[in-house]
Amino acid sequence: xxxxxxxxxxxxxxxxxxxxxxxxxxxxxxxxxxxxxxxxxxxxxxxxxxxxxxxxxxxxxxxxxxxxxxxxxxxxxxxxxxxxxxxxxxxxxxxxxxxxxxxxxxxxxxxxxxxxxxxxxxxxxxxxxxxxxxxxxxxxxxxxxxxxxxxxxxxxxxxxxxxxxxxxxxxxxxxxxxxxxxxxxxxxxxxxxxxxxxxxxxx
Amino acid sequence: xxxxxxxxxxxxxxxxxxxxxxxxxxxxxxxxxxxxxxxxxxxxxxxxxxxxxxxxxxxxxxxxxxxxxxxxxxxxxxxxxxxxxxxxxxxxxxxxxxxxxxxxxxxxxxxxxxxxxxxxxxxxxxxxxxxxxxxxxxxxxxxxxxxxxxxxxxxxxxxxxxxxxxxxxxxxxxxxxxxxxxxxxxxxxxx
Amino acid sequence: xxxxxxxxxxxxxxxxxxxxxxxxxxxxxxxxxxxxxxxxxxxxxxxxxxxxxxxxxxxxxxxxxxxxxxxxxxxxxxxxxxxxxxxxxxxxxxxxxxxxxxxxxxxxxxxxxxxxxxxxxxxxxxxxxxxxxxxxxxxxxxxxxxxxxxxxxxxxxxxxxxxxxxxxxxxxxxxxxxxxxxxxxxxxxxxxxxxxxxxxx
Numbered sequence: 001x002x003x004x005x006x007x008x009x010x011x012x013x014x015x016x017x018x019x020x021x022x023x024x025x026x027x028x029x030x031x032x033x034x035x036x037x038x039x040x041x042x043x044x045x046x047x048x049x050x051x052x053x054x055x056x057x058x059x060x061x062x063x064x065x066x067x068x069x070x071x072x073x074x075x076x077x078x079x080x081x082x083x084x085x086x087x088x089x090x091x092x093x094x095x096x097x098x099x100x101x102x103x104x105x106x107x108x109x110x111x112x113x114x115x116x117x118x119x120x121x122x123x124x125x126x127x128x129x130x131x132x133x134x135x136x137x138x139x140x141x142x143x144x145x146x147x148x149x150x151x152x153x154x155x156x157x158x159x160x161x162x163x164x165x166x167x168x169x170x171x172x173x174x175x176x177x178x179x180x181x182x183x184x185x186x187x188x189x190x191x192x193x194x195x196x197x198x199x200x201x202x203x
Numbered sequence: 204x205x206x207x208x209x210x211x212x213x214x215x216x217x218x219x220x221x222x223x224x225x226x227x228x229x230x231x232x233x234x235x236x237x238x239x240x241x242x243x244x245x246x247x248x249x250x251x252x253x254x255x256x257x258x259x260x261x262x263x264x265x266x267x268x269x270x271x272x273x274x275x276x277x278x279x280x281x282x283x284x285x286x287x288x289x290x291x292x293x294x295x296x297x298x299x300x301x302x303x304x305x306x307x308x309x310x311x312x313x314x315x316x317x318x319x320x321x322x323x324x325x326x327x328x329x330x331x332x333x334x335x336x337x338x339x340x341x342x343x344x345x346x347x348x349x350x351x352x353x354x355x356x357x358x359x360x361x362x363x364x365x366x367x368x369x370x371x372x373x374x375x376x377x378x379x380x381x382x383x384x385x386x387x388x389x390x391x392x393x394x
Numbered sequence: 395x396x397x398x399x400x401x402x403x404x405x406x407x408x409x410x411x412x413x414x415x416x417x418x419x420x421x422x423x424x425x426x427x428x429x430x431x432x433x434x435x436x437x438x439x440x441x442x443x444x445x446x447x448x449x450x451x452x453x454x455x456x457x458x459x460x461x462x463x464x465x466x467x468x469x470x471x472x473x474x475x476x477x478x479x480x481x482x483x484x485x486x487x488x489x490x491x492x493x494x495x496x497x498x499x500x501x502x503x504x505x506x507x508x509x510x511x512x513x514x515x516x517x518x519x520x521x522x523x524x525x526x527x528x529x530x531x532x533x534x535x536x537x538x539x540x541x542x543x544x545x546x547x548x549x550x551x552x553x554x555x556x557x558x559x560x561x562x563x564x565x566x567x568x569x570x571x572x573x574x575x576x577x578x579x580x581x582x583x584x585x586x587x588x589x590x591x592x593x594x595x
C-alpha cells in the first residue's frame with residue numbers, strides 16, 4: 001500500500017519517477033515519433049488514454065486475478081485499449097495515424113504501461129491508481145513535449161508546423177533523423193541527472 | 204532479388220535499433236559486455252524468426268480471411284508472450300549459465316518493441332511468407348549487430364572518463380546517435 | 395473452486411469481454427476507416443487527372459493499382475496509376491495521372507514518403523519537383539536531368555528534373571514511375587488490361 005499523499009502520488013510521475021528521464025521506460029516511441037511536436041503530442045495522448053484506462057480496469061479487478069495469470073491478463077487489457085486507440089485515430093485523425101504508423105500499436109509493449117500495472121495498479125485502490133496513471137502520463141507527455149520541441153525547433157526551425165526561427169537559421173536536419181533523437185535524449189538525460197545531483201547536494 | 208534486398212536492408216539500411224528505434228530497452232540494458240550482448244542478440248533473432256512465421260500464419264490464415272483485423276494487436280502480443288515463455292523454458296533446460304546471464308532480460312523480450320514491431324511491420328507491408336521469414340532473420344541479425352557494436356564500444360568506455368551525469372544511459376544514447384549516423388551511410392545501398 | 399479453474403475462468407472471461415468490446419468498436423469504426431482510405435485515393439485521382447468527377451478501380455496487383463478517372467458524362471478522361479517502391483529512406487507511394495492512351499502524363503502526386511525533411515521530402519513539393527512532371531511524353535521510359543534545370547521549358551519532352559541535393563529521392567520516384575508504366579504496358583500486351591483505341595486528350 002502506498003503511503004504517499006494524493007498530491008505526491010501525482011507529482012512523482014513528473015520528475016522523481018518520470019517514466020522517460022528517470023525510469024528509462026518507453027524509449028522506443030519516445031525516440032521514434034518525437035521528430036515533430038504534433039506527432040509527439042499525439043503519441044503521448046494516445047499512451048495516456050491506454051495507461052489511464054488500463055490502470056482503472058486492472059485496479060478494479062485486481063482481486064479477481066490469480067497471480068499466475070496476471071501478466072497475461074494485463075496484456076489482454078492493455079492490448080484492447082491500444083487497439084481502441086489505434087482504431088479511433090485511424091477513423092477520426094487519419095493523417096496523424098499515418099504519420100505515427102506502426103508506433104501506435106507498439107504502445108502495447110511500452111514498458112511504462114505494463115510496468116505501472118505490475119508495480120502499482122494491481123496493488124492499490126482504483127482512486128490511487130488513477131492518480132498514479134495521471135501522474136505518469138503527465139510525466140510522459142512532458143518528456144515527449146520537451147524532446148520533440150528541441151528536435152523540431154533545431155531540426156526544422158518550426159514548432160507545430162509554424163516557423164519560429166528566423167530565416168538566418170539553417171536547420172540541423174540531423175535532429176529530425178534517428179541520430180538526432182539518440183543525441184537529444186542522451187544529452188537531456190545527462191542534464192536531468194546533473195540537475196538531480198545538484199539539487200541533492202544543496203539539500 | 205527482392206529477398207536479398209529485404210535481408211540486407213533489415214540489417215543495415217533500416218536497422219531495427221538505429222533506424223526504427225525498436226528494442227532500445229535491451230539495447231541499453233544488455234550491451235555492457237560483448238558475450239551477453241551476443242547471447243541476447245541470438246535469443247532475439249531466434250524469437251524473431253519464429254514470431255515472423257507464426258504471426259504471418261495467424262494474420263493470413265485467421266485474421267484476414269475472417270475480417271478480424273482488429274484482433275491483430277491482441278493476438279500478436281499473446282503469441283509473442285507465449286513464445287518468449289517457451290524460449291525461456293528451453294534455455295533454462297539446455298544452458299543454465301546462459302539463463303543466469305540473461306537474467307531478467309529474457310522475459311523482457313516480450314515487451315521488446317522489436318519483436319512486436321517485426322510482426323506489425325511484416326503485416327503492414329503485406330509480406331509473402333518467404334519475405335516475412337527473411338525479414339525476421341534479417342531484423343534479428345541487425346539487432347544483434349547493433350547490440351554487439353554497442354557492447355564493444357561500451358567495454359572501451361568503461362575505461363574512459365565519462366562525466367558523471369552522462370554515465371550509463373546518457374553516454375550510451377549519445378554513442379547510439381553516432382552509430383546511427385554511421386549507419387546512415389548505408390542508405391541508398393539497396394538501389 | 396480450485397486455482398486451476400479460477401485461472402481458466404478469469405482468462406476466458408477477460409478474453410471474451412475484450413474480444414466483444416473490440417468487435418464492437420471495430421464494427422463502429424470500420425466504415426469510417428475504409429472511407430478515409432478511399433477518400434485519400436479519390437482526392438489523389440482528382441488531383442492528377444484534372445476534370446475527374448468519379449473514379450473506378452480497373453486493375454490491382456501487388457505494388458500497382460490502375461484507376462480510371464471519369465468526367466461528369468461518365469467517359470474516361472485518364473488513368474491514375476497508384477504505385478509504390480523503395481525511396482532513399484523508406485517506402486514511397488505515388489499516383490501518376492496519364493491520358494487514356496498512356497502516352498502523356500498529366501500530373502504526379504506523392505502519397506506517402508519518409509524521405510529526408512528539407513531535402514528528399516521536397517518530392518512532395520509542387521514547385522520544387524512535381525511541376526516538372528506535367529505533360530511529359532511517357533510513351534517510353536523517362537529520364538532524369540541533372541544538374542537540375544530551372545524551368546520546365548528547359549527540359550526535353552521525356553526528361554524530368556532532379557532536386558538539387560536529393561538526387562536519390564528524385565531517382566527513386568523516376569524508377570517507380572518507369573517500372574510501373576513498363577508493367578502497365580506489359581499488361582496491355584498480355585491482354586490482361588485493356589485500353590480504348592481513342593486518345594481522348
